[in-house]
Amino acid sequence: MREQPNFRPSASLETLKHRARMLQGIRAFFHARGLLEVETPILNSTGVTDPHIDSLQTHWRDNGKPVYLHTSPEYAMKRLLAAGSGPIYQISRVFRYGERGTQHHPEFTMLEWYRPGMDHLQLLAEVDELLRTLLAGHVSLHDSIRWTYREAWQQTMGIDPFTLNSNELQQLAREQGIDVTGLGDDRDGWLQLLMTHCIEPALPGATPVFIFDFPASQAALAKIRPAEPPVAERFELYLNGMELANGFHELTDAAEQHGRFEADLALRAQMGKPAMPIDEHLLAALPQLPDCAGVAVGLERLLMVALGARKIDEVMAFVLDA
Amino acid sequence: MASYSTSEFKSGLKIMIDGDPCAIIENEFVKPGKGQAFNRVKIRNLKTGRVLEKTYKSGESLEAADVMDTEMQYLYNDGEAWYFMHPETFEQFGADENAVGENIKWLKEQDMWVVTLWNGVPIATTPPNHVVLSVTETDPGVRGDTSGGGGKPATCDTGAVVRVPLFINESEMIKVDTRTGEYVGRVKE
DSSP states (O other): OOOOOOOSOSSOHHHHHHHHHHHHHHHHHHHHTTOEEOOOOSEESOOOOOTTOOOOEEOSSSSSOOEEEOSOSHHHHHHHHHTTOOSEEEEEEEEOTTOOBTTBOSEEEEEEEEEETOOHHHHHHHHHHHHHHHHTTTOOOOOOEEEEHHHHHHHHTSSOGGGOOHHHHHHHHHHTTOOEESOTTOHHHHHHHHIIIIIHHHSOTTOOEEEEEEEGGGOTTBOEEOSSSOEEEEEEEEETTEEEEEEEEBOOOHHHHHHHHHHHHHHHHHTTOOOOOOOHHHHHHGGGOOSEEEEEEEHHHHHHHHHTOSSGGGGSSOOOOO | OOEEEGGGOOTTOEEEETTEEEEEEEEEEEOOSSSOOEEEEEEEETTTOOEEEEEEETTOEEEBOOEEEEEEEEEEEOSSOEEEEOTTTOOEEEEOHHHHGGGGGGOOTTOEEEEEEETTEEEEEEOOSEEEEEEEEEOOOOTTOOSOSSOEEEEETTSOEEEEOTTOOTTOEEEEETTTTEEEEEEOO
């Protein structure tokens, strides 16, 4: 006898009501602050060059040229900002090739917003306010912690990551009992390994932890501030050991952005990953991009924290059955 | 040789790690939004039974382990190996001490066990959840006690020592749960 497929949602209907209320809460929060809600295309002629983010690819007509599902609405939103939109936010479905786990699903909902005139630290404060607004009545939060990347390592591991080379980081991972294969001398890879395996689990519970001023090698699209050593004006928000948000004081220098794209593509080639077309529209827009900060928040993760869900499946109506 | 990429990892998958066949117990995908993805796995070494944790950079591949679980009937022991027979092909497989391990105390002729074969050689054996054993030695039963509240040790024909209710006597048959080692009930012939 054929087994009946289970048509039921992976989230409870109660959870879906919470989800709807959270979306309303987000819109009310930004409406009150005068941000404009925008919608930008999911389907684009370019994807991202980021070596660790892979775009899903498809075709819209038979001319052999691929089109890509966006992995975040960042580039299009920056073009709106450069065109004079003022502060904007967007709630959109984004797509990531190959990402699946208890906290990952290849399609998820991203809340992203941009604030002209703010830097990453000012925006971080607004993220904290939104977080407390949306989680009120669900979880009671302690005062937030704000640590630089260096402080986060010093507080949890007792070391300064900026002074260690990849061999020393490898040694540290071994001392922590992490048996890992495949990293070689990828220094950022070792930093990210220790971050996900040692630091994230060591962060205090029920406490939003903002970590900012990342190593310049992990700047992505953030401005790099000259310092000793230089740091990327980027922040991450962690709550209950889960990464919830990533924000930048946005890079506005088109030449530097172009250089980072090229460096990404070189790294992708080295990793045996397909090259990605560079978004020339973004590069053309950057000279007019106002000084601004932007942040992306994973909505499902936020719901997971609000409802104490262990798996992302519990907060999505349906998950990919593949 | 077949191999599995980290994207195919899931619990139950049999892979080779450091020359030993292993089974994935748990697989967790770990990835910072901006940064390297990892697969953090909990695995059981199928030869030693030891559980260990390992992390793989996502995209790495591991050789598949040719491991099969097959139900077989236990036949006899010749002093060196314990022989199991496939019920359909009648092929016999000799399992050594490591493969039988502590389970030996549940091993009775003609019982059906799960034999784990790696490249055609038994590396582990799993007893049925319940076995029926004969009590060969226990203190005399106490009259009037049928509650089984206190209990007493009983040695069985396979060598297993099981805690049984006081009313169980020598040469009686008892049913035992091999997962917990606990007495389940008395079996009437």
